[in-house]
Amino acid sequence: MIDSVLAILSAVMLGLGGFFMVSGAIGLLRFPDFYSRMHAASMTDTLGSYLVVGGLMLTAGWGLPLFKLALILVFIFFTSPTAGHALAKSAQHCDLRLPGGGASTKKADNEISGSAQGPDSRDVVSADRV
Amino acid sequence: MELILDIALLSLLLVTAVYIAWTRDLFAAVILAGIYGLLSASFFMSMGAVDVAFTEAAVGAGISPLLMLSTLAICGRAQRANPQRALLALLTVGVVGALLITATLEMPAFGSPDAPAHLHVAPRYIADSMREIGIPNVVTSVLASYRAFDTLGEVVVIFTAGLGVLSLLGLRGDVREEPIHSPMAEPSHLVLRVVGKVLIPPILLFALYVQFHGEYGPGGGFQAGVIFAVGFILYSLVFGLEAVEKIVNRALVQALAAVGVLIYGTVGLLGIVSGRNYLDYSGLAGDSVAGQHLGIIAIELGVGITVASVMMIVFFVFSAQLARGRAVPHAS
Amino acid sequence: MLLSALYNYWVVILLMMTGLYMVIAQGNLIKKVIGLNIFQTSVFIFYISVGKVAGGSAPILSQLTTVYSNPLPHVLILTAIVVGIATTALALALILRIRQAYGSVEEQDILAGDGQC
Numbered sequence: 001m002i003d004s005v006l007a008i009l010s011a012v013m014l015g016l017g018g019f020f021m022v023s024g025a026i027g028l029l030r031f032p033d034f035y036s037r038m039h040a041a042s043m044t045d046t047l048g049s050y051l052v053v054g055g056l057m058l059t060a061g062w063g064l065p066l067f068k069l070a071l072i073l074v075f076i077f078f079t080s081p082t083a084g085h086a087l088a089k090s091a092q093h094c095d096l097r098l099p100g101g102g103a104s105t106k107k108a109d110n111e112i113s114g115s116a117q118g119p120d121s122r123d124v125v126s127a128d129r130v
Numbered sequence: 131m132e133l134i135l136d137i138a139l140l141s142l143l144l145v146t147a148v149y150i151a152w153t154r155d156l157f158a159a160v161i162l163a164g165i166y167g168l169l170s171a172s173f174f175m176s177m178g179a180v181d182v183a184f185t186e187a188a189v190g191a192g193i194s195p196l197l198m199l200s201t202l203a204i205c206g207r208a209q210r211a212n213p214q215r216a217l218l219a220l221l222t223v224g225v226v227g228a229l230l231i232t233a234t235l236e237m238p239a240f241g242s243p244d245a246p247a248h249l250h251v252a253p254r255y256i257a258d259s260m261r262e263i264g265i266p267n268v269v270t271s272v273l274a275s276y277r278a279f280d281t282l283g284e285v286v287v288i289f290t291a292g293l294g295v296l297s298l299l300g301l302r303g304d305v306r307e308e309p310i311h312s313p314m315a316e317p318s319h320l321v322l323r324v325v326g327k328v329l330i331p332p333i334l335l336f337a338l339y340v341q342f343h344g345e346y347g348p349g350g351g352f353q354a355g356v357i358f359a360v361g362f363i364l365y366s367l368v369f370g371l372e373a374v375e376k377i378v379n380r381a382l383v384q385a386l387a388a389v390g391v392l393i394y395g396t397v398g399l400l401g402i403v404s405g406r407n408y409l410d411y412s413g414l415a416g417d418s419v420a421g422q423h424l425g426i427i428a429i430e431l432g433v434g435i436t437v438a439s440v441m442m443i444v445f446f447v448f449s450a451q452l453a454r455g456r457a458v459p460h461a462s
Numbered sequence: 463m464l465l466s467a468l469y470n471y472w473v474v475i476l477l478m479m480t481g482l483y484m485v486i487a488q489g490n491l492i493k494k495v496i497g498l499n500i501f502q503t504s505v506f507i508f509y510i511s512v513g514k515v516a517g518g519s520a521p522i523l524s525q526l527t528t529v530y531s532n533p534l535p536h537v538l539i540l541t542a543i544v545v546g547i548a549t550t551a552l553a554l555a556l557i558l559r560i561r562q563a564y565g566s567v568e569e570q571d572i573l574a575g576d577g578q579c
Contacts, residue, residue: 136469137469151500177511179535186543193547198496212569215487268533284541287549288545291545448554
């Protein structure tokens, strides 16, 4: 009885996790500017991976795998929001403005769409400079 | 189900590779190369090659893009178009590819258990490893005992590559005009610094776990060495190269790279002293299984030390190069 | 049937050719190194595919199963990956030296620089 409840619950969590991951990916592709893209990716990524790991934990049973999954959960808890924060911070540091947020809307818009992988990528390079 | 996963992962790999070849933005190419590494790690996982997947995830998706990014930061991310050779290259590649694909038609079907590759030594390893070596992870017993001489060669290659990087870039790196300043070491990156501080000790602990648990589960010296180095690399990314040089002495790391190879070679010699062949550990302890255990732990330690030191040396040399490139205006 | 039996090998060849194309056609040395890495990984994928036994699990002995994948290719590739990153680092170090000497990492510039000497 309890096993089948756990199995159903785990399936629901895995399905929801997958759904959030896919919606994050769609957001990453479809959103107009860097900040909202990054928001979509980092939010859904965090929640989605919690749900997937949590769903796996429900079926793992008592033992070493459960403990390892819990550790992974703690690791994601720290790293995923930090990665999103660092990206946003670097973008802000490099004066990447939202369209409409800056003085000249037209110019900021060009800046973002003109370098599709530009702003975010350059920031990570600078993050790796030591 | 397994087949669908297999085909999906391989198709994704193919798409990524073609896009890497096509894009002219080197930064995008490097990030995609990291994704390519992660995808191939997932593929290795689905093939049941857990140790390989572990290594590829740490190397292909971790250290390799990091080194490429440091190089890009010095050399610039733009790539010039070079159209005149594209046609010739396509022709060559097309002919070679067609020949190779014709050759695959003679290959045994994927996954067939009676393929020649599975008939020679592998059954013996799987059948006798538990009795002769006494550890469950066959990959470790083949790596560290049956084919230990091979692995010694690989470790020496890694050591030599580290020496090569040092002699190409590193020898004049000790003279520094101005202190290296990391952009991440500013107080504004408070979250990054705090999280980094929280995460580094578990990373180092995990590396030790991987090192000493390699006989029972996936892991071993190679993976542990890479993960251990990543702990220090993360520290230097967040707090700056200066901070890391306060805790790890550069000369010590360079000496440790050699110490790892020496440990490996010495264990081999102890095999001769105990009256057996080079790198045969059976005589190191009372009974042969205990001797094998001891020998494997010792040489895995040697591998781990060498790999970790070489990775750290390479990263520190590249970072110092980057800092110097920035100090001299015309170089960047 | 032929597709599922040989798909892995075909993808390996296509990946290998993509890498080879990058090494031949691209003038930028860093791009060439990335191409070599793709080539190298395709060989890894080939070895691991050859080592797969249908229905076999990871080669860590347990009571639950008797069919294992072939451990030998795993050992060879495991070490090759780490050797690969060490040699990649060496290649990148060489590129940095070339840049110091010629001021560029594009093949055309380097050849032109050689012609002047």
